[in-house]
Amino acid sequence: MCATNIRVFRVFLSAFFGLLFGFVAGLIGVGGGEFRLPVFLYVANLPILISVAVNLVIGLLSVSTSFLRRFQLGIFSQESLWIALTMSIGSIIGAYMGATLTGKLPTKILRKLLAIFLILVGFRIISEPLWGWPIGKVSLTEPTLSILAALSGLVIGVISGMFGVAGGEFRIPILMFLFGMDVKMAGTTSLLVSIPTINSGLLKHQKMGHMNSYGVIIAVSMGIATIIGSYMGASLAAEAPESTLKIILGLILILATIRMITKP
Numbered sequence: 001m002c003a004t005n006i007r008v009f010r011v012f013l014s015a016f017f018g019l020l021f022g023f024v025a026g027l028i029g030v031g032g033g034e035f036r037l038p039v040f041l042y043v044a045n046l047p048i049l050i051s052v053a054v055n056l057v058i059g060l061l062s063v064s065t066s067f068l069r070r071f072q073l074g075i076f077s078q079e080s081l082w083i084a085l086t087m088s089i090g091s092i093i094g095a096y097m098g099a100t101l102t103g104k105l106p107t108k109i110l111r112k113l114l115a116i117f118l119i120l121v122g123f124r125i126i127s128e129p130l131w132g133w134p135i136g137k138v139s140l141t142e143p144t145l146s147i148l149a150a151l152s153g154l155v156i157g158v159i160s161g162m163f164g165v166a167g168g169e170f171r172i173p174i175l176m177f178l179f180g181m182d183v184k185m186a187g188t189t190s191l192l193v194s195i196p197t198i199n200s201g202l203l204k205h206q207k208m209g210h211m212n213s214y215g216v217i218i219a220v221s222m223g224i225a226t227i228i229g230s231y232m233g234a235s236l237a238a239e240a241p242e243s244t245l246k247i248i249l250g251l252i253l254i255l256a257t258i259r260m261i262t263k264p
Helices: 003-028 033-043 048-072 078-101 108-131 142-163 168-179 183-207 213-237 242-261
Strands: none
Touching: 003 033, 003 048, 003 168, 003 213, 003 242, 033 048, 033 213, 048 183, 048 213, 078 142, 078 168, 078 183, 108 242, 142 168, 142 183, 168 183, 168 242, 183 242
């Protein structure tokens, strides 16, 4: 097989994964970036820094499509709007900082801490539908919740900018535990916060020149498939049983942990 045919095959295979991950992202309310990264590295054969930038482009398309469809279906509320706005302030700053730090800081310790967080939260979320352990809202005052929303947005924004992910797998559990949202509302709120967060990180990566022509081709082909998949997944979110969504979310967190601690 010649080099041109191999590249075309890589583009189509990347689009297939874009459709698959877009569907799951729309259904749950995550960006799916941690699962796309191996596709960029091993299927599309992109360099790591370009993979991060392309991942942010695809993530932006995914979360925007998913949010608009969920909003159209009424999976949103005015109460969650102020939480999203407060989180977004910290996330925008954090994502820009994270993009600046890409490739400059050792990430071993950060990956281990994130892995511990993801696997604990993943099992905790699964425990409710499987074993009946209810997830209760933490009782805090509104000013304290606002501060925590901004700080958590900042931290998740840094993670987003550094690794090219939307950060929904971290944000949704926080929205559930701290603010008492159900998994559907938390997913939609997280998608709204993801939009400015990804934009901030993507802007910095573009300024740093982390893109090439082949990366653009992958972004376009995978982006179109991701939009279709995200729309389909978000369309089913309103009707999907909440217990099923929690089990899927928990499994995503655990799988994301495995992905995070696996070296390329």
